[in-house]
Amino acid sequence: MIDAKMVKALRDKTxxxxxxxxxxxxxxxxxxxxxxxxxREKGLAKAQKRAGRATSEGWIGSYVHSNGKIAVLVELxxxxxxxxxxxxxxxxxKDLAMQIAxxxxxxxxxxxxxxxxxxxxxxxxxxxxxEEGKPDNIAEKIVExxxxxxxxxxxxxxxxxxxxxxxxxxxxxxETIAVLGESIQIGRxxxxxxxxxxx
Numbered sequence: 001m002i003d004a005k006m007v008k009a010l011r012d013k014t015x016x017x018x019x020x021x022x023x024x025x026x027x028x029x030x031x032x033x034x035x036x037x038x039x040r041e042k043g044l045a046k047a048q049k050r051a052g053r054a055t056s057e058g059w060i061g062s063y064v065h066s067n068g069k070i071a072v073l074v075e076l077x078x079x080x081x082x083x084x085x086x087x088x089x090x091x092x093x094k095d096l097a098m099q100i101a102x103x104x105x106x107x108x109x110x111x112x113x114x115x116x117x118x119x120x121x122x123x124x125x126x127x128x129x130x131e132e133g134k135p136d137n138i139a140e141k142i143v144e145x146x147x148x149x150x151x152x153x154x155x156x157x158x159x160x161x162x163x164x165x166x167x168x169x170x171x172x173x174x175e176t177i178a179v180l181g182e183s184i185q186i187g188r189x190x191x192x193x194x195x196x197x198x199x
Contacts, residue, residue, distance in 0.1 A: 001030075002022060002025045002026055002030055004074055005028060006025055006032070007021045007022050008152065010024065010025060010032060010035055010036070011030070012048075012084055013032075013036065015106075016089060016180075017101025020039060020042070021035070021039070021054075023036045023153045024036075024039045026071075028060070035146065039178070040097070040175070040178075041088070041192045043103045048137035051088050055155070056077070056079070057077065057078050057079060057080055057081045057083070058075060058076050058077035058078055059076050059082045059085075059089060059197075060073055060074070060075055060076075060093070060095040061073070061074045061076055061090070061092075061094050061095075061096055062074075062094075062097055063094065063098045063101050065101055067154075068194075069193060069194040070101050070192070071181075071191075071192045072098075072100045072101045072189065072190065072191045073097070073099040073189065073190045074093060074096045074097045074100060074138070074186065074187075074188075074189040074190075075187030075188045075189065076089070076092060076096060076184065076185075076186060076187065077184065077185045077186075077187050078092040078180070078182045078183065078185075079081065079183055079185050080147075080182060081181040083180050083182045085180075086180065088176060088180055089176070089180060089184070092095055092172065092173070092176045092184070093137065095172070096156070096162075096169070096186065096189075096190075098162065099156065099159065099162050099169060100156065100189050100191050101191060103153075103159055103162065104191055105155060105156040105159060106155070106188075107155055107156070108152065108155065108156045108186045109155055109156075109157050109158075110151045110155050110158065112155075113151075113154065113155060121146075121147065121150055122143055122145040122147065125142065125143040125146040125147065126139060126140075126143050126145075129142040130158070152168075155168060156169055156186065156189070157169045157170040158170065158192055164168050167188065173186070
């Protein structure tokens with residue numbers, strides 16, 4: 001029997017709607033762990049459906065480090081003003097600004113990475129693999145793996161979330177899409193550190 005306490009506990013942990021939490025618990029025979037996985041999978045499917053929708057509203061998230069030497073502005077876009085003003089959406093914008101302050105990404109997604117920078121990294125990785133004495137076919141695979149790792153360092157959406165490294169920023173956005181029911185996209189961001197050129 002699924003009672004209101006179980007539903008509320010799951011909602012508190014996931015931020016999903018009450019009916020979704022109830023259905024998740026019913027589907028998984030009251031197993032909270034499985035219900036969380038079920039909600040996440042459902043959310044990802046919803047997020048993929050919403051990905052193409054127009055995002056003309058949004059919020060500028062900001063973060064200034066306590067020492068006053070690093071500041072970030074990030075543009076987070078959604079479909080409606082109602083969602084833009086919601087606590088969940090603004091919390092996501094704040095988390096993204098903190099993430100950018102901490103990790104200093106180059107771009108939002110891998111396809112935005114400057115081609116010359118990517119080529120330079122590939123050449124370095126290829127040179128390293130050959131220096132290690134790897135044959136060409138193995139070297140190519142090593143380069144592929146290291147490029148994926150490089151994306152996690154320099155592309156914001158590929159990075160592990162600083163507050164919970166079991167998920168990426170992309171996962172975090174998809175979870176918020178599942179809760180709020182709208183397409184969400186990161187627009188631009190600016191990170192400033194005292195004494196450095198603006199990025």
